[in-house]
Amino acid sequence: MTPKTSPETSPKTSGYALVTGASSGIGAAIAREYANRGVPLILTARRIERLESLAIELGTKVDVVVLAADLADPGAPAALHAEIVARGLHVAHLVNNAGYGVPGRYLSSDWRTHAEFLQVMVAAVCELTHRFLPAMEAAGHGRIVNVASLAGLVPASAGHTLYGAAKSFLIRFSESLALEVAERGVHVCALCPGFTYTEFHDVNGMRERVSKLPKLLWLDADQVARIGLDAVERGRTRCITGGANRFIAVLSKYLPDGLARALVASRSKEFRDAD
Incomplete structure (x- = not known):
């Protein structure tokens, strides 16, 4: 989609927000939040139809560029960067959101599945950051949001x-x-x-299981988006969404390791498929 221009937000001069995995869930919510704040958008994901639908929705507020990309392809980050530079667009906000889960035991999936997962979740994030950061530093302004998870702060569980x-x-x-x-x-x-109402749990087959968890653990994607963008603007380097999730993170930090691992092991089947 060709970006719509206006005197207030010319694509040659304005800083765009590049959001990966923008076709649904937290990525789409972050795109909507940026649009509400008047920041023009570059949306990328594999599902071009969904991106175009979101672009129509948000294009009444800001300029929107849609670029399909599969970040499981090692060449995708460089190609995406080259296309954005060729269009003369400056990325002032980079949101590395694309991600998914591989359910089951480690050996239940072949190595290619795991390699593609690591490419999307780790390598692509690092490469996109490495490619877009120099222009941010040159401009003296930039924002990078890496969508991690409470799962990265608590003891590991079986599965995924x-x-x-x-x-x-x-x-x-x-x-x-x-x-x-x-x-x-x-x-x-x-x-x-922490747990967020999105398609994530439908895709990995865990919707019925995680829906039994207490509602106080859950936030919707719009809440997560607002909290996250406010946090990066305030210069926070880590943002855990929701009071219950912050309590879980603190508890896991101060509990003895053996006890924390035992607690996670006893409850892991409620939120991870290890079969």
């Missing part, structure tokens, strides 16, 4: 073996990078949602 590990990496990566770039006007934040 690489998910918590990947999210933990994103948190540490964000914290380290934030220290490096703060003096250059760039804020980096690891957004750590």
Whole structure:
């Protein structure tokens, strides 16, 4: 989709928000929140039809560019960056949101499945950040939100073996990078949602199981988006959404390791499929 221009938001001069995995869930909610704040958008995901539908919805508020990309392809981050540069667009906000889970035991999936997961969840995040960060530093302003998870802050559970590990990496990566770039006007934040009402649990077959969890653990995607964007603007390097989730993170930090692991092991079947 060709971006709509206006005197207030020319794509040549305005900073865009690039949101990966923008076709649904938290990614779509973050795109809507940016549009509400008047920030023009570059939306990317695999499902072009959904992106175009979202672009029509948000195009009445801000300029919207849609670029289909499958970040499981190792060449996708470079191609995406090249296309954005070729269009003369400046990315001032990068939201690394694309992600999913691989259910079951580690050996229940072949290596290609795990390799593609790591490409999307870790390698693509690092490469996109590496490619777009220089222009942010040159402009003296930038925002990077890496959508991690409460799962990266609590003891690991059986099933979805690489998910918590990947999210933990994103948190540490964000914290380290934030220290490096703060003096250059760039804020980096690891957004750590807990259970969020999205399609995520439908896709991985866990909807019925996680729906039995207490409602106080849940937030909707719009709440997560608002909290996350406010946090990065305030310069916070880690943002856990929801009071219950913050309590869980603190509890897991101060409980003895053996006890924390035992508690997670006893309840893991409620939110992770290890079969």
